[in-house]
Amino acid sequence: MRNFWLIARNEYLNTVVRRGFLILTLAIPLGMAALIGLSIAAASVGENNQPLGYVDQSGILDPALHRAMSDADERVQIREFDDVETAQAALERGEIQAFVLFPETYPGSLQTELFYQESPPDDGVMDDMNEFVRINLLSSLPAGVQERLLAGPSVTIHDVDNGRTFSQDDVVQIVLPFVATFFFFFATMSSAGYMLSVVAGEKENRTVEVMLTTVTPGQLIGGKTIGLLAASLTQLAIYVVAAVIGLQVAAPYVPELQGATMPWGYLGMMALFFFPSYALIAGIMVAIGAAVTEVQQGQQIAGILNLLFVSPLFLLPLIFENPGSPVVTAFTLFPTTAFLTTSLRWGLGTVPLWQMGLSWVILVATALAAIWAAARIFRAGMLRYGQPLSLEGIVAAVRGTTG
């Protein structure tokens, strides 16, 4: 056991006590924050704040009610025109960006006409027009009813089976799993990548020959796995601390964050799936590293196999639209995609207990099988130089027959 922990400690320190580790760990969230900031800045700079016009043939719209809109000064100005020709002239002169014609039949018929120059107004501008029309539609009702109909209900969904709640007002509970998934994924895959480099690299430079005179293959691989797992957990701890600090700083300015609570259920679920997933990836990377003769070869093979793990990210739109679909369910049960898919689904609803249970059992069984097979492949391939293990050789190694 002493050798095991020596190797684990050495691998952990080699990985973590490097400037590059901290830089790369912080670069990802900072890079994402920069990208989000860039898109927000670009969207706000690119906004067209020219007035929007309308021609009201239905007689229901009162231009004075524009002042009744919330944050009226920050909204697009809405101007009334007596007829289409006058509005068109203003549009051609560039005084307005677009105008809407409300026919006599409005609101019985919602068919309006929208006039613009090159492209229709963006969603934010049309939201201002929609808000203006709503205020007019409700102007004859009591103030309290108006406010309620404009604000809409505050819906909370309760899952009676597991007690989870989903609220429109609790943005963190919905957004957190998506953000956390990405960081878990990055930490796991970068550690797995290190594992491959370490195993294949030590084979390539023949360090392994020296090491195997002192330690057993199990101690070597086990120690490295634990050391890199600890490095991965260190990265995650940095992300969690950064997220908590970020939430504390932002909460006073963002109302939606003020009610945020630590999602213990989510963290528990992630821990349950993270460790066997990591073991599965580590086993695969060890097997690849032991089977190839050069790090580069291993990276090429690993690059293809990594697709098996990252494929849920390609399905994001499907997960958003229909988290209970058969395809998403299949991805929840398949061992390489179970971790990411379950994490992504968590924020969008309840993952049925039977799916989570079955998924976890399959994942653990596959991880154990991967580790067992990796140990056999490692024994067969680690001292084999000049020629990578063929597929037949790998199968023979796993079966325990000579290859």
Place this chain on the structure above:
Amino acid sequence: MRNIWLVIKHDIGVTLRQRSFWVLTLIMPLIMIGINAYYIIGDGDSADAGQSAPGADLGALPAIGLVDEGNLIEALPEGVPPDLFVPFGDAEAARAALKAGEIDEYVVISPDYVATGEIEVYDQEVQISLDAEGPLAAFGGEAGLLNYVIGYNLTGDPQVVAALQNPVPLWAAETHAMAPAAGDGRNEELASLMASVVPLVYYFLLLMGSSYLMRSVVAEKENRTAEVLLVSVETGQLLAGKIVAMSAVTLIQVVVWLAGGTFVLRRGADLLAMGTLDLPPGFVVWAVLFLIFGYLLFASIMVAGGALANNAREGGQLTWLLIIPLMPTLMFGEVFVQEPNGTLSVALSLFPFSAPSAMVTRLAVGSVPLWQIVLSLAGVAVCAYIFLRLAAGFFRAGNLLSQEAFNWRRLLTDWQGSR
């Protein structure tokens, strides 16, 4: 020249013999296009479905338990089945019915709903879908339906309530473009598909091609082949040979993807009735030019990094730095369709590191002023020249034979020495 040709032949052969190269070249684009086409066609279908007025297609909904503590709901609007809502006196009775399987879910409207707006929905195996319009509809179609029913009872006017959901629905509006942009008759689905596919294609071409180059340099450093090579070949010849070799490999990928992509787009568009996408004149020429200069820019950075990196792990970290400028085009592809001349689209297509991907995407989905294309290409070309000069400075025997770990001080020293 003979040495350069030998290096070219060797590197092309090594790369083309890699199975992963052919997997990425042949299979990955099919997967990406397939996934994106599925979403875009699926989005079109769901958008069509979403154009129905509130309350439509309610016969298919199972009965919903209703605990109306404020006695708000006295009547149901036309179109809502009278037996859709099953009234319960209190929440406990409704919960019992839910447990017994008599209802699938129930809602509780708070007695002070007008003041607080609180609605509690109780369900089993909750699923939130972000497909529907607006968060309310996303929180179960029942929540949106209930909002409609409550609105009907508070206003007493079904027309007002229907209009409140979406007062100016663009899907129902007759639009008039007074000065439509060129290519405005484009097929939106195809444009969206191109805005998803082109950034992916350029991501793979630029990153994969330059990654092969970097890995080749680092591998020869790690296994000390460089020591033998530099006995017979000058560093300049080695650098030129590698860049030309990887350019040829990238060109093979381009040909395969262009031929396959054109076939798939035309046949797929016919099969899926998506119409045809007319690319602007000169699109292929611009696309190739941006690819060439973009590749030279990325390749020169990767070569320089490979020369300085001590092993594949260190060199691989460089890849992340180059992924970041390509990410915005991948993430915001739809912005290029919605606002091809917007600030974000223009900024990304002028910034040299994102320009190859972004500008070609803009060209694929709409028209771009000629001066922007020329300025963007010039920016990429100038940056490619600068980084090629830097790469030539770093790509020397001292670095290729060094086992010293990468550090920024050495990078700075080498950079100053190469100027």
